[in-house]
Amino acid sequence: MERSEARREGPVLECRQLSKIYGAVRALDQVDLAVQRGRIVGLLGPNGSGKTTLIKTAAGLLTPSAGEMLVCGRQPGAATKGLVSYLPERTYLSDWMRVEDILCLFRDFYSDFDLQKAEEMLFRLDIHRMDRLRTMSKGTREKVQLILVMSRRAELYLLDEPIGGVDPAAREFILGTIIGNYSEDAAVVISTHLIRDVEQVLDDVIFLAYGHVGLSAPVEELREEKGKSIDELFREMYRC
């Protein structure tokens, strides 16, 4: 009931005058933005521009200092966490766990988790139920985590630097997995500083700089208007 209601109403993610302050540092400064359903949005900006802070706030890991963050019209909390599928930069899976333990955990806690889908994707990577996380390389663990996150039929996918520091083959796998699996009326937010690598998958871009939104527009529009690739635009914007 709640879900279908949420599905119809307004933006999936909305910030109103959102600020987050750590001591003297303004990580986010009066940010206004909205992310609509069915869009793949690139959250772009150099390191330290507030991308991770914004995503963590939407995931419910940080509380705004001022302003509002709304996920499906609600403030982040236990309820919105069930609608958001979040991939952090860190690997959060415990060493001692088996693949099976994590699958069970996701199935138990997230009602939108598609166990069969996850199993199929893992199988294709030759990862088995009884494998332990300890025996896996960092890259493999990241793939397992991505598969878990993308096997949910969430309303909002928050992917923090999913392609940071991976080789081209892994990048293709990651982007393919994201595109092949997100639910159609959901929104996908991908944060990255490697614009060139994700440009082709994005509907919209949001440029963040020093906690402000520098630019927010559909990719096609930008390319036509400025006659440049987003990557070139990005370089121009952050030249100094």
Add this chain to the structure above:
Amino acid sequence: MNKLLKYEFRATLRLYLPLYLVMLGFAVLGRFSLWGVPWQVTVGEDLVGWTNLSVSVTGEGIGSEILAFLLSMVLVGNVLVLLGALVVHFVITLQRFWKNLMGDEGYLMFTLPVSTGELLWSKALCAFFWGIATSLMVLLSVLILAWHPLLVQGVKQELSTIPPEDWQLILRMLQNVLPPVAWPILAVEFVANNIGSLFLLYSAMAIGHTVKNHKVLASVGAYAVLTMIVGTVASTIISLVLPLMAGVPQDIQLNSLSELILFSYQMGRFMTGVWAVALVIDLLCAVGAFFLARYLLTTQLNLE
């Protein structure tokens, strides 16, 4: 909540099971090295007239001295293992919170669709359970160590010297000192005290985690400050309610049996009052610590 408990239990079982196996192993090993040699338990009488159990090694010569030394080492070793088990329990309790919530795993735990309160409760209830289980395991280890037919026989012999009338008297005095009213108070106080001190630990770690550098040191400092606050609150409450409590029995002459019973009765009343005050203090602290921890983990959380 049930699911959280289930996963917390599963994650900790993997640590406690080997711990308990080691404890039992050492206890059984200790028992056989203690009692597998020619021991003699003698039953004698000491000065006050109480029967005294004493244990000595039979046999003579240097060999027996070395044996006695080795055996005392076994005993010391066992005591160390039991103390170690309690320390390990404490460390696991801290680690489960620090690693699972404040570390990288926190990225998963804090994005599950559960409330922060539920996370705290699942951690605390599980740690409370393992605290009791570990204490029971220590007791069991001691019993295993001490178990020997001669010793049991000695204790039985000792108990049988008490006449039935004295048994009745002892029971009655016990009842006076610990009246039925006090039982639920004591039980709740026990739970509140244990859970409360867990929440206090969690709060201290949550405070320590907000500091940029030296998080562990900051946690220890925060814990010291928090216990001081609790101490101040407790002494304030005590000084406030002390005049209202049943007085401490004074000028009691323990010459006759009836006076002894009266004393136990008054003592019971006084102690019940003490338990009740302790309960109030512990409940206050537990609730305070819980809300503090929940506030810190909701609004001040900043995982690295």
Add this chain to the structure above:
Amino acid sequence: MTWNLAGDRPIWLQLTEQIQLRILTGEYQAGERLPSVRELAAQAAVNPNTMQKALTELERSGLLYAQRTSGRFITQDGERIREMRCRMAQGETRQFLARMEELGFSAGEILELVRRQVEAEEGKAEEDSDDGTE
């Protein structure tokens, strides 16, 4: 065949060309069912909307046709595919000729060059197969 996308031209246009190429080379057979938009987009690691645009373009050119319920298919018109292949070959040849003329070769010279190159490559291929049999 992998998807090669460059950053300097519209992606949907490049996708159109590459799918067309796959049809003309027979990687996608006439009458065959095309993977879903989502699947193709995932393979090429591009936005599904972009892939959708490319497919719509191909539908308009008649190389693909959509069936309401069962998805998109490659045209069954083999004649049309052959025709397009010819047209593409003509285009390539024209480009080649234009560049050769720029370099200052006459028509006769170009024909001679092509003939010699073809013979040389055939010879090499024969040598290779001879090596294989010995």
